[in-house]
Amino acid sequence: MATAKDRAQASAGSGLNDDIGEAKRLELYRTQVVIREAEQRAFDLFLQNLVKGTSHLSLGQEAVAAGFAGAMKPGDLSFCTYRGHAHTLARGVSVEKVLGELMQRDNGLMRGKGGSMHLTSAEHGVMGSYAIIGAHLPIACGAAWRAQYKGAKDVSVCFFGDGTTNIGAFHEALNFAAVWKLPVIFVCENNLYMEYTPIGDVTAVPHPAGDRAASYGLERVIVDGNDADVVYRTAQAAFDKARAGGGPSLIECLTYRHSGHSRADPAKYRPEGELERWKERDPIKIYKERLKQFGIAENVINDIDTDVKRVVDDATEACKAAPVPPVDILTTDVYADGGWAWRN
Amino acid sequence: MAELTYRDAVIRGIAQEMERDPDVVFLGEDVAKAGGVFKATVGLFEQFGPLRVRDTPISEQAIMGAAMGAAMTGLKPIAEIMFSDFFAVCFDYIANEFPKSRYMSNGQLKCPLVVRTGNGAGSRFGAQHSQSVENWCMMIPGLKVVAPSSPRDVIGLLAAAVRDPDPVIFFEHKSLYATKGEVPDGEIVDQLGTAKILRPGTDATILALALMVPRALAAAEKLQAEHGINAEVVDVRSLVPLDTQTILGSVARTHRLFTVEENPRLCGWGAEIVSIVADEAFYDLDGPPVRITTPHIPLPAADNLEDIVLPTVDRIVETVRRSLGS
Ligand SMILES: Cc1ncc(C[n+]2csc(CCOP(=O)(O)OP(=O)(O)O)c2C)c(N)n1
Ligand SMILES: [Mg+2]
Numbered sequence: 150m151a152t153a154k155d156r157a158q159a160s161a162g163s164g165l166n167d168d169i170g171e172a173k174r175l176e177l178y179r180t181q182v183v184i185r186e187a188e189q190r191a192f193d194l195f196l197q198n199l200v201k202g203t204s205h206l207s208l209g210q211e212a213v214a215a216g217f218a219g220a221m222k223p224g225d226l227s228f229c230t231y232r233g234h235a236h237t238l239a240r241g242v243s244v245e246k247v248l249g250e251l252m253q254r255d256n257g258l259m260r261g262k263g264g265s266m267h268l269t270s271a272e273h274g275v276m277g278s279y280a281i282i283g284a285h286l287p288i289a290c291g292a293a294w295r296a297q298y299k300g301a302k303d304v305s306v307c308f309f310g311d312g313t314t315n316i317g318a319f320h321e322a323l324n325f326a327a328v329w330k331l332p333v334i335f336v337c338e339n340n341l342y343m344e345y346t347p348i349g350d351v352t353a354v355p356h357p358a359g360d361r362a363a364s365y366g367l368e369r370v371i372v373d374g375n376d377a378d379v380v381y382r383t384a385q386a387a388f389d390k391a392r393a394g395g396g397p398s399l400i401e402c403l404t405y406r407h408s409g410h411s412r413a414d415p416a417k418y419r420p421e422g423e424l425e426r427w428k429e430r431d432p433i434k435i436y437k438e439r440l441k442q443f444g445i446a447e448n449v450i451n452d453i454d455t456d457v458k459r460v461v462d463d464a465t466e467a468c469k470a471a472p473v474p475p476v477d478i479l480t481t482d483v484y485a486d487g488g489w490a491w492r493n
Numbered sequence: 494m495a496e497l498t499y500r501d502a503v504i505r506g507i508a509q510e511m512e513r514d515p516d517v518v519f520l521g522e523d524v525a526k527a528g529g530v531f532k533a534t535v536g537l538f539e540q541f542g543p544l545r546v547r548d549t550p551i552s553e554q555a556i557m558g559a560a561m562g563a564a565m566t567g568l569k570p571i572a573e574i575m576f577s578d579f580f581a582v583c584f585d586y587i588a589n590e591f592p593k594s595r596y597m598s599n600g601q602l603k604c605p606l607v608v609r610t611g612n613g614a615g616s617r618f619g620a621q622h623s624q625s626v627e628n629w630c631m632m633i634p635g636l637k638v639v640a641p642s643s644p645r646d647v648i649g650l651l652a653a654a655v656r657d658p659d660p661v662i663f664f665e666h667k668s669l670y671a672t673k674g675e676v677p678d679g680e681i682v683d684q685l686g687t688a689k690i691l692r693p694g695t696d697a698t699i700l701a702l703a704l705m706v707p708r709a710l711a712a713a714e715k716l717q718a719e720h721g722i723n724a725e726v727v728d729v730r731s732l733v734p735l736d737t738q739t740i741l742g743s744v745a746r747t748h749r750l751f752t753v754e755e756n757p758r759l760c761g762w763g764a765e766i767v768s769i770v771a772d773e774a775f776y777d778l779d780g781p782p783v784r785i786t787t788p789h790i791p792l793p794a795a796d797n798l799e800d801i802v803l804p805t806v807d808r809i810v811e812t813v814r815r816s817l818g819s
Binding site for chain 2: 226258259260262263264267269270271272276277279281283284285286287288289290291292293294295296298299305317318321322324325328329478481482483484485486487489490491492493
């Protein structure tokens with residue numbers, strides 16, 4: 150079996166009908182544009198005070214979400230962080246449901262009961278977005294354990310940031326997954342910062358995930374997280390390994406967030422020129438070039454852009470028109486009987 | 494009918510549920526090949542095999558998280574946390590993850606799991622291996638919390654917990670493992686959210702949980718024999734859901750309320766019950782409700798100190814007698 154690195158390196162220079170192919174490429178492009186437009190809209194709506202609470206955008210990190218979702222099969226499970234809008238959209242959840250939740254309207258994914266940090270769509274395999282750093286790595290292990298126990302072929306994928314590699318649950322989950330040989334893929338989106346502190350200032354090794362893989366007997370996989378083709382191929386290799394019973398993978402995707410950590414953060418701590426340098430490697434710019442390289446007509450690309458803008462505009466209008474959640478859902482679904490009774 | 498230890502009841506309870514449902518799986522530290530540090534899981538590994546009874550690394554967060562992920566996606570895991578004191582290193586799952594996923598997801602996610610744990614004092618283990626932490630869990634919306642006092646209740650409440658669709662924290666008392674009780678043959682399934690009147694009485698209601706139940710019963714006998722006080726003893730059994738009706742009903746008959754709590758005093762479970770009774774049954778009371786608790790101190794290791802720090806039979810007798818003015 151090709152290693153993730155082999156497959157990633159095989160990307161450059163292949164022809165139009167290479168292992169990825171036109172249909173998948175257009176899908177990867179569209180997913181990235183959906184995330185870009187929806188996240189940009191979320192930011193605009195925040196400025197209009199229509200997005201309440203907090204929100205953590207993935208502008209600049211779209212290729213990771215698109216590449217992994219593109220390699221998933223129906224039934225595969227995604228476990229996200231508070232920075233999970235991208236992964237939720239990438240699994241096919243509608244822009245309206247995501248924006249509705251950010252705007253805390255009744256049409257939101259969880260009708261406003263979860264909010265921006267907890268996007269969940271079980272029917273799409275999005276098994277929750279978790280806002281306590283590291284908590285979902287062990288949870289993803291459990292879902293993978295169930296697959297292993299049941300002989301099911303689905304794989305659990307757990308997305309998290311560079312900062313998350315320094316919390317205890319990371320270590321517990323990685324060791325646990327390796328010892329139990331679980332079909333789980335840990336995806337570290339290294340965007341160089343925890344909240345405001347550069348990851349290098351607080352981490353003993355240069356590559357927070359990759360350099361620790363050996364501790365768990367895992368391969369060191371560090372890839373360009375701004376190139377959806379690279380991410381897609383890397384993901385495929387990890388899925389193949391997991392489905393074949395080969396156990397977990399830990400993949401570090403190098404990327405960068407264009408916006409601040411959360412909506413309130415102007416990201417003044419970044420050195421001058423850093424954002425601009427990374428914007429030259431904007432994943433959508435890279436991918437547009439890739440499509441052109443493969444001879445995909447400009448109008449096909451433009452049609453995707455136009456269509457996505459329309460989808461996001463329509464979703465925005467639907468969310469603005471949607472009512473706030475009714476008060477009667479306040480006490481539903483605390484317990485499995487649908488209610489909140491703790492006494493007789 | 495057979496006489497069984499509390500410890501063997503744990504084994505029988507788990508086995509009963511694993512036999513019934515192949516989706517019931519069990520994980521924890523030293524629980525499989527070694528049979529558990531309290532020997533409360535001996536034989537399960539041999540009976541159900543390495544896929545269903547699994548030893549884990551010393552990773553409480555991984556144990557809890559894995560149980561949750563498995564529960565969310567279709568299994569019915571039983572996770573063991575060796576000592577309940579260790580809840581402190583995996584409290585995120587207890588406080589933030591298990592109980593909130595259903596609500597935050599607007600009902601999309603489920604979390605049907607059981608966490609079993611060795612709770613309570615009496616083993617001279619000191620402040621980090623002896624605590625009664627049921628009140629840490631009781632305060633969290635979304636959890637259910639039970640603490641059996643007898644072998645029969647261990648089996649029945651464990652079965653109810655495993656079959657329950659919500660996350661249940663199941664407190665086993667370390668000092669009860671060696672105690673014995675009559676247990677009927679065949680399947681036993683109890684009901685969460687039900688208290689049990691173990692000794693009917695007319696003069697005072699004594700509420701107790703886990704290890705405090707046998708002490709409350711012994712105290713009631715002494716109160717009767719030595720002071721002519723006929724106390725009713727209620728085993729609360731389930732803190733969430735709470736069987737408020739049985740408690741209020743008892744207070745309505747006896748007009749006096751005493752709680753016997755092993756947890757340290759501040760925010761112990763009895764405080765909540767006293768507040769419910771004050772709200773809803775104030776005029777049933779002939780005197781102030783009285784809480785008999787461990788004081789607000791860490792637990793000492795030395796046997797003579799540990800023995801006096803928990804509510805004792807004599808302290809219960811003395812407190813009730815003095816309050817009733819006899
Ligand atoms: C246990 C815990 N500690 C701290 C926080 C506060 N916090 C939220 S996001 C964040 C930074 C996480 O950085 P990283 O893992 O790199 O993810 P990124 O935000 O860059 O995607 C911190 C410290 C938290 N949510 N949970
Ligand atoms: Mg980061």
